[in-house]
Amino acid sequence: MQTPKRLNEEEINRLNLILNENDETFRPDKWQKEVLDHEGNIALRTGRQVGKSETVARKAANLATKHSDITILMISAAQRQSSELFNKSMRHLAKIHQALLGRAGGFAPNPKYSTRKNEELRRNFEQKYGLFDGNPTRTEVKLKNGTRLLSLPTGKTGSFIRCYTVDVLIADEAAFIPEPVWIAIRPMLATSKLRRGFGWTILLSTPFGKGGYYWECCHDPDFLQIHVTSEQCKRISRKFLEKEKKKLSKLEYAQEYLGEFTDEFNQFFPTSLIKRCMTFISWDKAKEYDKSKKYFLGVDIARYGADENAFVIAELQKDNKTIKIVKCLTTERKSLTDTVGRIIALDESWHFNRILTDDNGIGAGVTDMLLEKLGKNKIIGINNSKKTMQDDKQKGILKEDLYSNTLAMMENHKLDLIADLKLQRSLKGTTFEYSSEANLKIFGKYSHLTEALVRSCWGLKAKHLNLFLY
Numbered sequence: 001m002q003t004p005k006r007l008n009e010e011e012i013n014r015l016n017l018i019l020n021e022n023d024e025t026f027r028p029d030k031w032q033k034e035v036l037d038h039e040g041n042i043a044l045r046t047g048r049q050v051g052k053s054e055t056v057a058r059k060a061a062n063l064a065t066k067h068s069d070i071t072i073l074m075i076s077a078a079q080r081q082s083s084e085l086f087n088k089s090m091r092h093l094a095k096i097h098q099a100l101l102g103r104a105g106g107f108a109p110n111p112k113y114s115t116r117k118n119e120e121l122r123r124n125f126e127q128k129y130g131l132f133d134g135n136p137t138r139t140e141v142k143l144k145n146g147t148r149l150l151s152l153p154t155g156k157t158g159s160f161i162r163c164y165t166v167d168v169l170i171a172d173e174a175a176f177i178p179e180p181v182w183i184a185i186r187p188m189l190a191t192s193k194l195r196r197g198f199g200w201t202i203l204l205s206t207p208f209g210k211g212g213y214y215w216e217c218c219h220d221p222d223f224l225q226i227h228v229t230s231e232q233c234k235r236i237s238r239k240f241l242e243k244e245k246k247k248l249s250k251l252e253y254a255q256e257y258l259g260e261f262t263d264e265f266n267q268f269f270p271t272s273l274i275k276r277c278m279t280f281i282s283w284d285k286a287k288e289y290d291k292s293k294k295y296f297l298g299v300d301i302a303r304y305g306a307d308e309n310a311f312v313i314a315e316l317q318k319d320n321k322t323i324k325i326v327k328c329l330t331t332e333r334k335s336l337t338d339t340v341g342r343i344i345a346l347d348e349s350w351h352f353n354r355i356l357t358d359d360n361g362i363g364a365g366v367t368d369m370l371l372e373k374l375g376k377n378k379i380i381g382i383n384n385s386k387k388t389m390q391d392d393k394q395k396g397i398l399k400e401d402l403y404s405n406t407l408a409m410m411e412n413h414k415l416d417l418i419a420d421l422k423l424q425r426s427l428k429g430t431t432f433e434y435s436s437e438a439n440l441k442i443f444g445k446y447s448h449l450t451e452a453l454v455r456s457c458w459g460l461k462a463k464h465l466n467l468f469l470y
Contacts, residue, residue, distance in 0.1 A: 012065055012131065012145075015099055026054070031228050035059060043214075043223040044204040047230030047257040052204045056170060057088030059202070060149060063168060064089070065096065065131075069146035070167040070198060075185070077421065079153040081172045083138065086151030090141060093149075097131040104129035154181040154281075165191050167198035175208035175215070178281050178419030182213040207261045209428055211272030215261060230257040268403060268430045268442060269410070269450075277410050278419040283326040285349075293318065294353040296459025297346060300451035301339060301363040308332050309339055310452035312423075313350065314459055321414055323460055328420045328449055336362070340369045347374065354462050356455035359383040380462050382455060400440045402454040403430075409457055426450045 028036065032055045035042060046052045060072055074089075076082040101107065107125045109118040126132070133142045139151045150164070154177055166188045171177060193199025203217055217223050230236050245253050254260040294316040302309050313327040331342065343355065343366075355374070359367045359381030367381040382402070409415035417423065426449035432442045444450065 012096065012100065015096060015103075026058070028055070029228075029233075031226055034224070035226060036062065038224050039200070041200055041217075041220075041223040042202045042204075042226065043217045043220070044202070044226045044228075045207060045218050045259045046204070046226075046228045047233075047259045048206060049236055050228050050230055050233040051235070052228075053085055053172065054088060056172075056202060056204050057085050058092055060085075060089045060168070060170060061092040061096075064093065064143055064147045064149050065145070067145075067147060067167075067198075070148075070192075070196070071164060072147070072149045072168045072170065073164060073166045073188075074149070074151045074170045074172065075154050075177070076172040077154055077176050077178070079151075082151045082153055085170065085172050086139065086149070089149060090136065093131060093141065093143075097126075100130055101126060154178070154185070164188055167192040167196060168200045168202065170202045171204070171214075173205050174203040174217075175205040175212070176421060177214075178278055179212055179275050180279060180281055180419065207255055207259060208424075209271030209274075210261045211270075212275045218261070227259055229259055266431045266433055267428065268432045269407060269427045271428055273410055274417070274424055274427045277415055277417045278424065279416045281419045283324075283418060285327075288326075289350075290315075291351070294459075295350050296323075296456045297343070297350070297352045297355045298452040298454070298456030298459070299343065299355065299357045299363075299366070300448045300455070301336075301358060301366050302332075302448060308448050309334060309342075310448040311343070311346065312449065312452040312456045313346075314456040316353075316460065321460075322416070323409065323414065323457055324416045325418055325423075325453065325456065328418065328423045328452075330422065330449065336365050336369070340366055340373070343370060344373055347378075352378065354378060354380055354459045356380045356382060356458055356462065358451065358455070380458075382458070399442055402458055403442050405461070406454045406457045409460075415457065420449075423449050423453065427453075 029051070032051060035044065035055050036059050044052055044056070060074065063070070064072060074082045074085050076085070104125075107122050110121070113121070127134075131143055133144045133146075136142075140148065142148050166185075169185065169189055189199040189201065191199075201217070201223075203214055203223075205214055207215070207218075209215075218225065231241060241257060244257060248256065251262045255262045296314040296316070298310075298312040298314065300310040308330040309332070311327075311329040311331075312325060313329075315324045315326050316322075317324060331339070334342070346352075347355065355370065355378055357363055357367045357370065357379065360383045364381070367379060370379045371381075406415065426444065426446050429446045430442065430444040430450050432440060
């Protein structure tokens with residue numbers, strides 16, 4: 001039997017190109033071919049489901065076979081997203097691997113040997129003639145040319161991926177990666193850029209408001225700018241898009257399907273301000289809780305089965321002027337007694353200085369039960385549907401009082417927010433308008449976390465009060 005020939009890197013790369021050309025499942029659009037061919041930074045801004053992940057996954061596979069001894073790192077805010085991109089690249093690399101084994105004659109089990117022995121021989125055959133150096137894992141693969149492809153979430157702070165020197169950084173849903181992470185990972189590319197001529201950054205995402213690193217890169221001339229709408233994609237049904245257009249607001253449709261950077265002209269909290277205030281990614285209570293500090297809990301109660309109950313925990317800093325939002329929690333489909341029990345359990349753990357609730361509608365029942373359990377020195381019920389009173393004895397709190405207080409704290413660098421995507425979405429979706437009587441109306445489709453946030457921030461004003469506000 002003739003010994004099969006082992007292919008070199010040039011032949012492997014040629015095989016990769018042949019597989020790409022003969023792949024009937026992937027016929028690239030003009031923009032996809034541009035992404036695949038470009039060598040350098042890319043900022044890919046698209047609507048939903050146009051094929052951006054498939055395109056970039058193939059590009060990663062192409063780079064891995066074309067270049068030796070490089071490291072390609074795929075990141076996203078969550079492991080699920082980076083794993084999806086990694087798996088798509090692995091499917092393409094696996095095709096090359098199988099083609100190489102086929103060209104080497106393939107492995108045929110020897111009936112004279114045991115199953116275990118044949119399995120050992122198969123592994124040796126694949127190691128000798130295949131593409132991979134060792135066995136790929138769910139987050140890492142190494143090729144025989146020395147190139148590594150890794151998939152990692154950005155993690156809580158981005159700090160645990162600082163140790164890598166990266167030649168190509170690929171960030172999926174880059175607009176949703178918290179801003180502090182970019183500070184941790186950008187230096188990872190510096191050495192590669194200087195010594196190897198790489199240091200490339202490839203960003204792909206649906207936009208999420210103006211401002212932040214992704215938005216800046218989409219306006220940076222050092223990046224190849226690609227903008228593709230869902231309406232330009234022939235693989236998406238026009239009928240589906242028409243339904244989505246009717247279902248969503250104009251701004252939501254523009255962001256999700258037209259790939260536009262949108263900030264509503266009447267957005268109460270500007271996106272750039274939200275991102276600036278989100279200064280940290282995680283907060284470990286076991287390590288960072290300080291019993292010498294004051295903690296406030298803001299609560300927003302939802303009707304059973306409608307929306308979510310929201311709990312936002314604020315830590316008053318030692319300057320007694322700055323608040324740090326350290327936890328955002330939500331629950332769904334909980335009864336009032338369950339919600340009260342959760343608040344009491346949180347208080348037993350956190351020892352809140354104040355718990356600020358909505359004393360209006362469904363929240364009134366929760367407030368009453370909490371008053372009975374915890375006393376009115378701790379519980380502040382805020383009925384923000386009533387107007388401010390000029391009475392010396394009592395002052396009600398308007399909704400705009402709560403929101404304006406939080407906005408002022410953000411603008412004056414008195415509020416640090418945890419980089420929570422749900423909170424980001426809630427703040428961004430908070431809008432305002434003026435009635436014909438010039439009264440301010442503040443509202444939002446996903447407002448519960450913002451409602452809890454503005455109450456927790458009011459704890460700074462209420463920390464010395466022993467009053468029950470209504």
